[in-house]
Amino acid sequence: MAVLPILRWPDTRLKTICEPVNAGEDIGDLIADLFDTMYAAPGRGLAAPQVGVMKRLFVIDVSWKEAEPSPMVFVNPRIIETSERKSDAEEACLSIPGITTTINRPDWVVMVWTDAQGQEQAQRFDGTWARCAQHELDHLNGIVTLQHLDAPTRKAAESRYAVQP
Template identity: 55%
Template sequence: MAVLPILRWPDSRLTTVCAEISTDVSGLAADMLETMYAAPGRGLAAPQIGVLQRIFVMDCTWKEGNFAPRVLINPELLWRSAETATGPEGCLSLPGITSQVSRATSIRMRWTDLNGAICEETFTGFAAICAQHEFDHLNGILTLDHLDPAARALAESAMI
């Protein structure tokens, strides 16, 4: 396992739609988890380390001492609630920038796990927000893309 460098905006790989995975990615997943914990973050998508494949990892409760790592390969967003909440989101690829982002409070996803099993689950609360954030990365979307032009310009100027 290795801690990998995390790409920072405006690296063009962060705005690229990722390809589906058809090979074993257990080594990549282990490296991603190690990188996420070292960052320290609660989620990490493959494009953030320069791998343009549809995989992300997350562990929403590890900072509270409850390790529950998740690896989602080729995730699909099946449903999102009409109810939304707006709150602060940080991103490992946008260090020091916190953006107010509106997200569904509940979502349903389907993905493949490391054993090749198809999984489906409803995420709520912070887990729903984290999964949507990482899923966005697989589609080349950053938190900046959720901001109005003035707020985005302000956030971008803070990064330069």
């Protein structure tokens, strides 16, 4: 389909809580565009608000860079359970290019969502899959990685970002 421009922080749309996708809403072209854009970036996940569409939809494919592609579509996702144990790991964001930050997140999550065919799904995600799903869900709630940082760490990251081309 098309590779879309990715919004860059601090675009105000990245701070907006997205609206649900309505049942029967035609999102097929948007899903294709999200995958095209994500792979071209190249990223492991991309949320609709990152391309200016304020809908609760994201795509991920955590494994495509090292193994067989495993693309997944998440419509109106929500987390219903998380591990008590949390871990730190580095995260990057296509909307904040050039900046990697260490974020503390639950090690696993159970998520429910509707897939591209309109079927309800539920699955536990671990490791990188869990981290990626949480990162993209944050975008649907108007949250970027910088907002997970304490004030001094965020200020330092924003300073590095401000000098990026």
